[in-house]
Amino acid sequence: MKFGKIIAAGILAVSLTVPAVSFAADKPVVGLVMKSLANEFFKNMLEGAKAHEAKRGDYTLKAVGMQSETDIETQINAVESFITEKVDAIVVAPADSRALVPPLKRAMEAGIVVVNFDVALDEKAKQEAGVELAFVGPDNRAGAKLAGDALAKKLGEGAKVVIIEGNPGADNAAQRKLGFEDAIKDGKLSLIDSRTAHWETEEANSVFANMLTANPDIKGVMAANDSMAVGVVKAIEAAGKTGQIKVVGFDNIPAVQPLLKEKKMLATVDQFGQQMAADAIDKAIGVLKGGAPLKGWVKTDIKLVTSDDVK
Amino acid sequence: MDATEINSASAGSLGNTAKTVLREAGIGIALIVLIIVFSLTTQHFLTSANITNILTQVTINLVLSIGMTFVILIGGIDLSVGSVLAFAAVVAGTVMTLPGLDPTVAVMLATVSAVAAGILFGLLNGLVSAWWGIPSFIVTLGTLNIARGAALQVTGASTIYSFPAAFNAFGSQTIYGVPVLFLIALLLVAIGWFVLSRTVFGRVLYGIGNNEEATRLAGHNVFFYKVAAFTICGAAVGIGAIIYMARLNIASPIIGIGFELNAIAAVIIGGTSLSGGRGSIIGTLLGACIIGVLANGLILLGLSDFMRQMITGFVIILAVVLDKYRERLTKA
Structure with missing residues (x-):
């Protein structure tokens, strides 16, 4: 099964990177690395991001999802192909809070703005790799x-x-x-x-x-x-x-x-997942447009929902 | 050699009844030992409520394992059952929640469509692997992805819920503490047992697993039987999907991940040989019960999640090793 998963991940990674679209030179390209799009939560998040792209209209979105919650390799491959394609920013919801640190470090060294959202990367792994990375997400x-x-x-x-x-x-x-x-x-x-x-x-x-x-x-x-x-x-x-x-x-x-x-x-x-990716993209574009580098934890909204909130 | 092979194969399935009983008794003893151990070490294991729980928890895996037994007996494997279960469930869920349908009609249509969806993938698995002679491991690895993708595509990755109230209630009904869903599974066990041990059809399936070429030379249409085995497996998965929905009252495209491994484990623990030609449905029933009893008992014992996982893996290996000895004992 491991073997099967690797094949599947490989096939997915290839098929996702093949449709290389030519980008208009003036619009920055934002690479969005998502978790499993089979999960409703991330699918809604992606839809939120797409709506956000259409609304803002000043950037191009390239989104990559994985096959399952634990398919870490697809995410690493996606970050690596975004580096090769020279995107301007990578916005990432890591499937593993440690394994994604090294490829993201390479992306930053290549001059790409990286914003981490949804799940925070591991503090210790970041320190060991010597990277400073802001986190946009809920507590x-x-x-x-x-x-x-x-x-x-x-x-x-x-x-x-x-x-x-x-x-x-x-x-x-x-x-x-x-x-x-x-x-x-x-x-x-x-x-x-x-x-x-x-x-x-x-x-x-x-x-x-x-x-x-x-x-x-x-x-x-x-x-x-x-x-x-x-x-x-x-x-x-x-x-x-x-x-x-x-x-x-x-x-x-x-x-x-x-x-x-x-x-x-x-x-x-x-935790308003639909807005979360969009928020993270906003922050990334802010930096691209000359804003100060992001630091620390930018907390997003959370709300308790009870029977009173359901009509 | 071919003629004698087929003779001994068919004579074997009938004449070896005593040996078969001995083989299955071995698995049965393992199950009884487990039950005794848990009865002595935990307070609630042998209560009627807990037995109801175990039977409920065994049901889906048992239904999938029955189908899987047919496929493994011909020397095949079906890795797609978990994904096909999700596909069949979302198709059935979509049908069941169609607006304006009478609840009874909706449930019946949904059941038919779940089984049809399962059969569709079973046919696909069987036709492709039998026609081109491709190992079913590869073909079903492909359909595993096709069915999962199709399930996500159909639903847009969302969960389907709000089934008719009577259907939802049906899933938790019991008769003298025995879940109705488990009784359905037992009925399938009985049908599977009859087909495999009392019909020519079943005997030919064993023959294919023992010696495909000899079975072909004996004049049997091997292609037909192979496709049939995969189709039966698909139909069982469709029934499994409806049982899943009745039990949990949702249908989601991400259900059933890894179910194929549990089904394969039940079949193998039950003494069916992975290389085909040897095994039985009763063994599969016992194998599924062993997995269910173990999962339940280890929680009642208060073992941690990680210990449970290790012990379950250990038992699978132990069962196969014991099977090697049993094989030696019952041959000769």
């Missing part, structure tokens, strides 16, 4: 804390809760887990188990059903994304405990709207 930890706080407020002190984590090793998964843990500490909840379901609905459904068997007195669930929250809600239904166990998620995908409305889910968090 996943603060977002998860919002959702966790809502759950804590609803349940009260001492209630037993579990966390359903995202992919081990993914930075946003780690940040969201930390945010949940912050809320658990502040709200004096009791964390009895924490497991990954790899962002997936079916796995979350099975894993949570088994956790509930082992701990029948679970009162609350914090899921690191909404796809997993959907699986958790269904497991609660199957166990006949709808209403007795509260669930919070993250991302505010359309599929959880009915669940929020029917109060099968307590809350989720919107």
